[in-house]
Structures are given as structure tokens and as C-alpha cells.
Amino acid sequence: MTATDESTGRAPGTRLVQGPGMLLVWLYGVMSVGAVSRSIYQIATEFDRAPLAYGLSAVAAVVYAFITYTLVRGGETARRAALLCCAAELVGVLTVGTWTLADPSAFPDATVWSDYGYGYLFIPVLLPVTGIWWLRRSRETA
Numbered sequence: 001m002t003a004t005d006e007s008t009g010r011a012p013g014t015r016l017v018q019g020p021g022m023l024l025v026w027l028y029g030v031m032s033v034g035a036v037s038r039s040i041y042q043i044a045t046e047f048d049r050a051p052l053a054y055g056l057s058a059v060a061a062v063v064y065a066f067i068t069y070t071l072v073r074g075g076e077t078a079r080r081a082a083l084l085c086c087a088a089e090l091v092g093v094l095t096v097g098t099w100t101l102a103d104p105s106a107f108p109d110a111t112v113w114s115d116y117g118y119g120y121l122f123i124p125v126l127l128p129v130t131g132i133w134w135l136r137r138s139r140e141t142a
Contacts (some may be wrong), residue, residue: 035061090128
């Protein structure tokens, strides 16, 4: 059984918001706000125009918010949950990105993950790769 810090309930050395982790939290936080705002507006005003695209943007928003939360929360369980979500996010970005290129007519409007995140400077495809790297590295150094 591992010792835990009385004040946080986390195992020592499992803090994820340090070094590159702080930048990841900031970027995931910004992406959360952007994706949530975009999807709420689009679902409320134009949902019938592109329900698949707007629904996928809402899914991206939830994924970004959850990863932000787990990175801030820290601890081994949160690290594993964030790692799983980053992997699922990467699969989502690659799937939706490929789908939008292969069948553009399926997406009359862009999602956060369209064209591998082109509309967001490719941050949606770079974030999960960087997140996976950081979460694996943070485990090795803990």
C-alpha cells in the first residue's frame, strides 16, 4: 500500500500540474472553453443544419473538460483516467479528421476535430499526443 499525503489524499510524487503539465492544463482549459462555447451556441441555434458535427464538438468539449479536471486533480487514478481520455481523444481526432477528409459531405459544418483540428491550428491532434507523453513521463518520474 502506498503512503498518501494527508492534505490531498494523493500518493507523493503524482502531481501532474508541474512543468509541461501546467501548459497542458492551460491548453486543455482554453480548448474546453472554446469547444463548450462553440457547441452550446451551435446546438442552440443551428443544430438541424449539422447535428453530427455539433454533437461531436460537444463530445470534444466534455473530453477536454474532463482531462483538464484530472490533470488538476492529480494522483495516480486521475493520471490513469487522463491517459485513457487522451488516448480516446487521439482516436477521435484521427477518426473524425480522416472522416472529414474522406467524406466532406457528411459534415456540412466543421467540428473541433475536423481536418485533424485545422481550424484550431492542429492543437486538437497535438494535445493528446503531448498529453500521453507527459502522463507517461510523469509516472516514470514519480
